[in-house]
Amino acid sequence: MAAEPHTALSVRGVTRTFGGLVAVDDMSFELAEHEVLGLIGPNGSGKTTMINLISGALKASRGEIVLFGENVVGESAHAIARRGVARTFQLVRMLESMSVMENVETGGVFGHARRWGAELRDHARHNIARVGLAGKEDEPVGALTYIDQKRVELARALAADPRLLLLDEWLAGLNPTELQTGIELVEDLRSEGRTIVIVEHVMDAIRSLCDRCVVMNSGAVIADGTPREVLADDAVIAAYLGDAHV
Amino acid sequence: MTGTEKTGLAVGAAIFLAAAFVPLLSGGYGLSLAVTVVMYAVLTTSWTLFSGPTHYISLATAAFFGLGMYTVAALIDVFPYPVLLVMATAVGAVLAALIGLATLRLSGVYFVIFTLGLAEMVRQLVTWVQTTMGTSSGLVVLTGIDEPMIYWQLLALAAAVYLASWRIGRSRLGFALRIIGGDEVVARHSGINTAHAKIALFVISGSVAALTGAILAPRWTYVEPVIAFSPMLSFLVVIMALLGGVHRLWGPLLGVIPFTFLWDLVTATFPNQTALMLGLCFLLIVYIIPNGFAGLIENLIRRRPLLAG
Numbered sequence: 001m002a003a004e005p006h007t008a009l010s011v012r013g014v015t016r017t018f019g020g021l022v023a024v025d026d027m028s029f030e031l032a033e034h035e036v037l038g039l040i041g042p043n044g045s046g047k048t049t050m051i052n053l054i055s056g057a058l059k060a061s062r063g064e065i066v067l068f069g070e071n072v073v074g075e076s077a078h079a080i081a082r083r084g085v086a087r088t089f090q091l092v093r094m095l096e097s098m099s100v101m102e103n104v105e106t107g108g109v110f111g112h113a114r115r116w117g118a119e120l121r122d123h124a125r126h127n128i129a130r131v132g133l134a135g136k137e138d139e140p141v142g143a144l145t146y147i148d149q150k151r152v153e154l155a156r157a158l159a160a161d162p163r164l165l166l167l168d169e170w171l172a173g174l175n176p177t178e179l180q181t182g183i184e185l186v187e188d189l190r191s192e193g194r195t196i197v198i199v200e201h202v203m204d205a206i207r208s209l210c211d212r213c214v215v216m217n218s219g220a221v222i223a224d225g226t227p228r229e230v231l232a233d234d235a236v237i238a239a240y241l242g243d244a245h246v
Numbered sequence: 247m248t249g250t251e252k253t254g255l256a257v258g259a260a261i262f263l264a265a266a267f268v269p270l271l272s273g274g275y276g277l278s279l280a281v282t283v284v285m286y287a288v289l290t291t292s293w294t295l296f297s298g299p300t301h302y303i304s305l306a307t308a309a310f311f312g313l314g315m316y317t318v319a320a321l322i323d324v325f326p327y328p329v330l331l332v333m334a335t336a337v338g339a340v341l342a343a344l345i346g347l348a349t350l351r352l353s354g355v356y357f358v359i360f361t362l363g364l365a366e367m368v369r370q371l372v373t374w375v376q377t378t379m380g381t382s383s384g385l386v387v388l389t390g391i392d393e394p395m396i397y398w399q400l401l402a403l404a405a406a407v408y409l410a411s412w413r414i415g416r417s418r419l420g421f422a423l424r425i426i427g428g429d430e431v432v433a434r435h436s437g438i439n440t441a442h443a444k445i446a447l448f449v450i451s452g453s454v455a456a457l458t459g460a461i462l463a464p465r466w467t468y469v470e471p472v473i474a475f476s477p478m479l480s481f482l483v484v485i486m487a488l489l490g491g492v493h494r495l496w497g498p499l500l501g502v503i504p505f506t507f508l509w510d511l512v513t514a515t516f517p518n519q520t521a522l523m524l525g526l527c528f529l530l531i532v533y534i535i536p537n538g539f540a541g542l543i544e545n546l547i548r549r550r551p552l553l554a555g
Binding site: 077078082086093094107110156 | 418421422424425427428429431432433434435436437438439440
């Protein structure tokens with residue numbers, strides 16, 4: 001079954017179990033190109049597992065994940081990365097022994113663009129500047145503050161020229177000023193027409209950044225619609241706050 | 247190529263050229279020590295090629311080295327010597343590929359123990375085959391190859407290993423290995439086929455160790471598993487590499503030269519306590535100079551301008 005050409009990602013009946021635990025239960029949703037999708041839900045609802053399934057860190061037990069028209073279930077993470085999927089991690093992952101420059105270059109060398117040499121350096125420098133770290137190219141990443149490390153991770157993902165960008169709680173752990181900067185940065189990416197899946201808890205960010213939201217609870221979709229719609233949905237409110245608040 | 251790289255290449259070429267004259271100036275004990283130095287230079291540099299960036303500590307050097315040596319010893323009457331060198335390299339490559347495939351999911355201490363156990367298994371296997379199928383516990387290697395010839399072969403191999411390591415260090419593959427050493431999850435999600443990259447480097451490293459063993463076979467006229475597969479060799483390679491510093495191409499050499507002399511002294515003074523001495527050396531190196539001589543030198547260079555100003 002061929003997907004519509006404008007569909008970037010199509011998740012169809014995906015289930016992932018860990019022993020007896022069903023972390024993701026028969027999930028289905030679609031993501032069009034140039035769309036920003038928020039994947040939200042209470043802690044432990046399976047959001048990060050879903051991101052790990054899309055990026056190939058985990059393999060689906062059942063179901064199809066169709067990326068740009070091709071089923072990628074069973075493919076390893078590096079193969080999916082080469083299809084143009086880049087991600088950040090819930091807990092920042094830095095290459096501690098390397099400089100900011102090298103950390104960002106990592107994204108551009110082995111993905112679908114495969115840059116090298118002077119072209120790679122220019123590309124990395126451009127993306128470092130994009131996330132607001134110009135001038136810090138040669139600093140060791142260990143010397144950076146938390147938000148700057150998050151910026152490095154975003155620059156690394158952008159250096160891959162991603163066709164689909166997965167941001168796993170990229171805004172978590174930032175203070176209010178940093179959060180504002182972070183939201184503006186993602187807004188910039190959105191206005192460039194990038195295709196993004198955002199896993200997020202920060203409601204302000206979800207309202208201002210997402211075209212659509214998929215709400216998960218206990219591994220399943222409980223709502224799918226615009227942020228305004230889903231945040232007013234009874235099932236969503238019950239999932240976050242308990243039935244008494246509906 | 248930058249200016250410093252050109253200088254580096256020129257200095258390297260000059261050192262190799264100078265080293266080529268050693269057999270003409272010195273024989274006997276001096277040359278014997280020189281052979282040992284170059285042997286360890288090759289083994290540590292090729293070990294570092296894989297284990298340096300990835301931090302996967304392999305203790306299987308003796309398995310590759312021994313198999314290379316045994317390939318020559320067992321077949322010296324059947325095939326010409328140059329053919330045996332190629333065969334030994336191939337045997338090393340195949341063994342490395344098999345180890346690589348078997349250990350893909352192992353990391354840290356599990357990988358270390360696996361390689362140590364594997365080297366021991368290969369040694370026992372060879373001993374068993376030899377005692378059940380053959381008539382003696384060793385093999386006689388009689389060739390017309392003398393010590394200067396061995397030395398020049400090793401020196402040529404060393405030059406090839408340095409050149410290859412330098413090329414790999416500047417390539418995508420070298421960068422991939424450093425990323426794998428930093429964080430394999432990041433490596434995979436950046437599009438690196440971590441299995442391929444690791445196996446490729448391990449195969450290069452293993453086949454060089456096997457070739458080194460093959461070149462050294464004629465040095466001993468009688469080859470036994472105890473000599474060819476000595477676990478001490480695997481440990482010495484790791485210790486020398488750490489002493490020199492594994493984050494620089496020229497690092498291991500800085501460890502090999504002083505340690506070969508030190509070890510010569512230690513084995514002559516305490517012939518029955520070598521294992522104890524090896525352990526002591528290892529502890530001292532890890533605690534006192536964790537980044538090796540290369541790290542020490544770089545720190546000194548970095549500090550000097552501050553002291554001057």
